[in-house]
Amino acid sequence: MASSPKFNVAVLLYPGADILDYSGPLEILTTTPPPGHPRSFTTTTFAPESPVRVAEKALTIIPDLLLDDLAAHLDNYDILIVPGASGETLETFLGSEQGRKAVEVVRRFSRLAPRGETGKRVLESVCSGALILAAGGVLAGRRATTHHAFFEELEKVADGAEGQGGKSGIEVLRGRRWVDAGVTEEGVRIVTAGGVSSGIDATLWVVEELVGKEAAEWTAEIVEFERRGEGEGWGA
Numbered sequence: 001m002a003s004s005p006k007f008n009v010a011v012l013l014y015p016g017a018d019i020l021d022y023s024g025p026l027e028i029l030t031t032t033p034p035p036g037h038p039r040s041f042t043t044t045t046f047a048p049e050s051p052v053r054v055a056e057k058a059l060t061i062i063p064d065l066l067l068d069d070l071a072a073h074l075d076n077y078d079i080l081i082v083p084g085a086s087g088e089t090l091e092t093f094l095g096s097e098q099g100r101k102a103v104e105v106v107r108r109f110s111r112l113a114p115r116g117e118t119g120k121r122v123l124e125s126v127c128s129g130a131l132i133l134a135a136g137g138v139l140a141g142r143r144a145t146t147h148h149a150f151f152e153e154l155e156k157v158a159d160g161a162e163g164q165g166g167k168s169g170i171e172v173l174r175g176r177r178w179v180d181a182g183v184t185e186e187g188v189r190i191v192t193a194g195g196v197s198s199g200i201d202a203t204l205w206v207v208e209e210l211v212g213k214e215a216a217e218w219t220a221e222i223v224e225f226e227r228r229g230e231g232e233g234w235g236a
Contacts, residue, residue: 004211005118007078013047019055021083021126025203031219040211046070048098078118080109084128107136121188126199130192134158141169142181147195178202
């Protein structure tokens with residue numbers, strides 16, 4: 001397995017965020033590499049408050065950083081992961097001041113040029129977290145997916161984002177495990193995963209893209225996860 005630069009990962013948490021949406025990607029990115037190989041990822045969690053109660057108040061977490069502190073040093077991060085939540089939770093969060101700050105962080109990240117040390121950036125949403133990207137205008141004119149219960153809502157939020165004039169041009173793809181939506185003009189790759197556990201597959205694909213196939217296959221074996229392709233989503 002060839003050596004690779006170390007990628008800094010920021011994982012958004014917020015009240016009511018789904019556990020597996022963020023813990024699945026974290027599990028993949030923090031899995032111990034083969035003996036003799038350095039870790040390729042360092043992870044940081046951040047939230048608008050501390051502690052933060054996630055998963056419909058089922059779990060309380062102390063994040064590494066507050067949202068404002070992360071935002072002040074956003075350029076230091078190569079990967080940003082955005083989890084989803086229930087419809088009611090997302091609506092409340094997106095309508096709050098902290099939710100609007102999170103949307104702005106996502107928008108800003110999508111417009112950053114890659115760091116010289118790594119040369120790549122990835123913005124990844126999991127499940128209904130795609131709505132947060134859509135609210136920031138990130139998915140305009142792109143293909144994307146989300147949890148099967150949010151297909152119509154994703155298009156609605158994308159069309160209603162600032163500057164879209166009611167028509168974002170988003171193409172919502174159904175029955176996909178994840179969707180590679182390409183890169184922004186600045187070079188940030190946009191990846192949207194389907195519902196909940198799809199974030200594990202999407203993150204393994206990101207690992208393969210950034211570090212190599214051997215690293216992704218090693219990780220999948222260690223966590224005993226059978227990988228599925230982009231088109232193997234719910235109902236496919």
